[in-house]
Amino acid sequence: QGFFRRSIQKQIEYRCLRDGKCLVIRLNRNRCQYCRFRKCISVGMSRDSVRYGRVPKRSRERESLDSRSPSAPPTPGSAAIEGPLTPTGLSSSSNGYTPACDLPSSQGLSNGSSNGVSSTMSNGISNGVVNQVMMGNGSESCIDDGGDGAGRARVVSSSSMMEVEHKQADIYDFIMAVSQAHFSTCNYTEDKVRDLVRKPVLFNSSISDPDEASSTADALDDQKIRLFQGLSTCVSPSIQSVVEFAKRLTGFSSLGQDIQLNLIKGGFFELWLTRVSRVTSSLDNTLTFADGSYVTRHHLNLIFDVDFVDSLFNFAASFNSLGLHDTGIGLFSAAVLFTPDRLGVIDRKNVQYHQDRAMEALRTHTSRSHPMDNSIFQSLLSKLQELRKIGGCHQSHLQWFRDNWNRLELPPLFAEIYDIRQDESKLMLN
Structure with missing residues (x-):
């Protein structure tokens, strides 16, 4: 109580070096004053009682x-x-x-x-x-x-103040839960990418059926397929990571299983691009995966097209320029996942509630982590719209691969997330 009272009376501003995820117990409570103060609020301590509860x-x-x-004049x-x-x-x-x-x-x-x-x-x-x-x-x-x-x-009144403070504590609990989910499931955190040993992706150069490459168009299509198959192998591990992230988000498990599946399938690419932006460089024109392997911009141009790939690199550059730390990226990812108008989502009102909560938490976090820049949150809102547009273009590009499904050999999870049919005979052989 003394610590809480001093913090209020002196208006002390605390910072946490671990994104607000410290465990506060009696033995170590002096290690992080920010998390200690937040815990005081979460257990019901009231700022109002400090200001008005004790009068000398x-x-x-x-x-x-x-x-x-x-009639006496008021004192200063x-x-x-x-x-x-x-x-x-x-x-x-x-x-x-x-x-x-x-x-x-x-x-x-x-x-x-x-x-x-x-x-x-x-x-x-x-x-x-x-x-x-x-x-x-x-x-x-x-x-x-x-x-x-x-x-x-x-x-x-104390009751109203307590209600507001409990809502604030609930927001900070949400921030902490998302932060922990992000750190435990994302392979692109600051710490994890710092020591990456980069190496180029080795694409399979063999042609499955030489007769198919009888023309230049067939050769280009075959090259496109080989590159896409190599890309799918590199991306597939991130699918399970995103699934684990979603399962740990507050409120996600309360949604119906069909809604959960549609949110993941509809939002995976956008969420993956958000995470991988940190290791997408316009300087050397590469996109690096969690294991250190990378694809070049030229490879991506061959798989998709120049305009689409430009949009990927432009998004990554502008998103990185906002200077979000891992907790902010996790909150943004949660807002991306809880997009209510995904295809097949029926209970949109409930999903909208969870997205609103994620956006409120994101705004709270950015105002604390970037107190001198009020434009960060508005920039993130525009990034959500930009990401939706990129995701729509990606779905359009996937249609070619869906039409040529019989020529592809993809990881099952990758094919499922993007609704690409698979040759059952090949699956049985594998």
Whole structure:
């Protein structure tokens, strides 16, 4: 309690070096003050109780004297709190805890404070949370009983404050869960790619049926197939990683199995591109896989086309320029996965709820990790749209391979994720 009180009163801003995933117990609680402070909030400690719960005896005596003489001029200290109060910790810069903000579909609040909610508070909390505070029984009110409480400042009720703080704690719990899921399933984290030993992908140069290559067009098609088969072998391990990531996300397992499958199948390429962007370089025109093997831009041009491959490299470059750390990439990936309008998804309202939650967590995280750049979140919104467009183009390119399925030998999981038929006789031989 002493640590929590000091943190509030001194408005100390903490940072975590491990993306907010430290385990806080009595023996090691001094190692990370950020996670310790967050745990205080999650177990129900209230900033409001710190500000108003304890009043020194001298202050009580002075307040009593003031109440007996209403005509006495206010002291400098009392004048400072005559207006509406913005609760410490709920503003956009207090203690490094930026509360959840408006989602893209939300309408912004006006700067006025007709209901007693300050503009600082409205900028820091999502409309849904603010509306609950404003409309609930515990909304801010002016206390003036004409007796001992005369001249007291307006106070946001503890119940409303506790509700807001629990929502904040829930968001941070979500951030922590996504961060842990990302670190445990992604092979493209900062630590894992740092020591990669890069080597070119070795594509099979043999032609399965020499008669097929009787023309230049057939030769190009055969080359396209060989390169695509090599690419599929490199990409396949990431499919299981994405499946594991999805299973660990809060709320994903509560969806129907058909919805889960359609979300993974529809979002895999976009999520994979988000992860692999870190090792996609426009400098040497290569895309590197988790095992260090890489394909060149020229190879990808032969598999798809120049315009599509340009869009891949452009997305990777612009996404990397945002400077997201692993937790931010994990939250963005969760928002990509919970896209409600994927083909075959029926319960879109429920999926939309989970995407909104992921977006709220992403906004909270980016406002804390990039406090001096408010444009990061808006840039990520545009990246979601750009990613959907790239994903649609990718599906169009896959159609050629679906039409030529009988000429392909693909890993079963890769073929399933992209709905490419397979030759059952070849599967039995394998």
